[in-house]
Amino acid sequence: MRNSFTLTCMSLCLGLACNSPASNETTQATGGETSTSAETTTSTTDPTTSPTTTTGTSTGTSTGPTTTGTTGTETGTTTLDATTTGTTDGGGACIPIACEGSVLACGDCMDNDGDGKVDLADPECVSPCDDLEETFSTGLPGDNMDPCNQDCFFDGNSGMGEDKCNWNLKCDPENPGGDVCPYDPNFQNCPDMQSETCVTTCQVPNGCDCFGCCTVEVDGMTYDIFLGDKDCSLGDIGSCEQCTKNDDCDEECHPELCEVCFGQTEPPPGCDDPTCENGDSCTIDMMGNSDCPEGYYCSTGCCFAIVPG
Numbered sequence: 001m002r003n004s005f006t007l008t009c010m011s012l013c014l015g016l017a018c019n020s021p022a023s024n025e026t027t028q029a030t031g032g033e034t035s036t037s038a039e040t041t042t043s044t045t046d047p048t049t050s051p052t053t054t055t056g057t058s059t060g061t062s063t064g065p066t067t068t069g070t071t072g073t074e075t076g077t078t079t080l081d082a083t084t085t086g087t088t089d090g091g092g093a094c095i096p097i098a099c100e101g102s103v104l105a106c107g108d109c110m111d112n113d114g115d116g117k118v119d120l121a122d123p124e125c126v127s128p129c130d131d132l133e134e135t136f137s138t139g140l141p142g143d144n145m146d147p148c149n150q151d152c153f154f155d156g157n158s159g160m161g162e163d164k165c166n167w168n169l170k171c172d173p174e175n176p177g178g179d180v181c182p183y184d185p186n187f188q189n190c191p192d193m194q195s196e197t198c199v200t201t202c203q204v205p206n207g208c209d210c211f212g213c214c215t216v217e218v219d220g221m222t223y224d225i226f227l228g229d230k231d232c233s234l235g236d237i238g239s240c241e242q243c244t245k246n247d248d249c250d251e252e253c254h255p256e257l258c259e260v261c262f263g264q265t266e267p268p269p270g271c272d273d274p275t276c277e278n279g280d281s282c283t284i285d286m287m288g289n290s291d292c293p294e295g296y297y298c299s300t301g302c303c304f305a306i307v308p309g
């Protein structure tokens with residue numbers, strides 16, 4: 001309340017300063033400008049602040065440094081366009097996100113599979129290091145070089161094992177490896193536990209385990225699907241290889257706590273904003289833009305660091 005009063009006063013003062021003699025104008029306007037920008041930060045984060053105040057201030061701030069004289073006038077004009085300014089702030093042109101220097105299908109600002117959803121707004125995009133919008137698999141040559149041995153699915157390089165996650169598809173009675181790596185009931189090397197490094201470094205989205213076994217809900221039915229399956233998509237869920245969750249690195253999803261579960265791109269009904277157990281929460285617009293900081297991407301409502309290879 002006090003802020004908006006002060007700001008209104010400042011706009012007025014700035015406006016008045018314009019009409020003052022030239023010598024006064026410079027000192028007054030510059031002084032007002034500095035404190036205005038300081039207060040912008042406070043008022044923007046306050047949801048109760050009226051849109052008029054926010055718009056007026058931000059315009060004033062950006063115009064301020066260049067032409068001091070016109071600031072007062074422009075502030076008055078743009079105050080009327082509260083909606084236009086709001087839209088520009090929230091969206092804008094899509095900025096491509098690179099994975100190890102290359103822009104792939106899930107970071108290229110295009111709807112590559114024509115389902116109306118762009119990049120990480122497309123549920124079949126697991127991260128910017130995913131080159132297929134049509135299926136959950138990434139289509140990257142480095143992924144799943146070994147049909148049986150699995151490391152952290154979400155590090156963009158399923159071959160190396162730096163994350164110390166270790167599993168073998170032969171251990172899973174659901175047979176996610178299909179014909180290429182069938183379930184072997186006599187296979188001995190099935191770790192009971194995953195290392196601490198694995199659990200802390202592997203960035204697992206809500207609803208998945210670290211090996212890419214994810215629970216999705218389609219038409220009221222739940223499925224545990226293996227993301228390594230080359231042909232698995234939400235549109236053809238029946239054809240997806242099923243899998244058994246590895247309890248030791250399972251990131252259970254809690255929609256009742258407003259978490260966004262894997263396969264969803266928006267918070268559950270009744271939730272304004274998603275929540276995240278680790279890290280910042282985020283939202284993605286239809287263009288594929290998220291509000292995560294640079295170097296991060298938005299998946300299941302949470303900002304994840306883009307892991308370098």
Ligand SMILES: [Ca+2]
Nearest residue numbers: 105106110119
């Ligand atoms: Ca794309």
Ligand SMILES: [Ca+2]
Nearest residue numbers: 115117122133
């Ligand atoms: Ca798409």
Ligand SMILES: [Ca+2]
Nearest residue numbers: 122124133134
């Ligand atoms: Ca898709």
Ligand SMILES: [Ca+2]
Nearest residue numbers: 124132135136
């Ligand atoms: Ca994909």
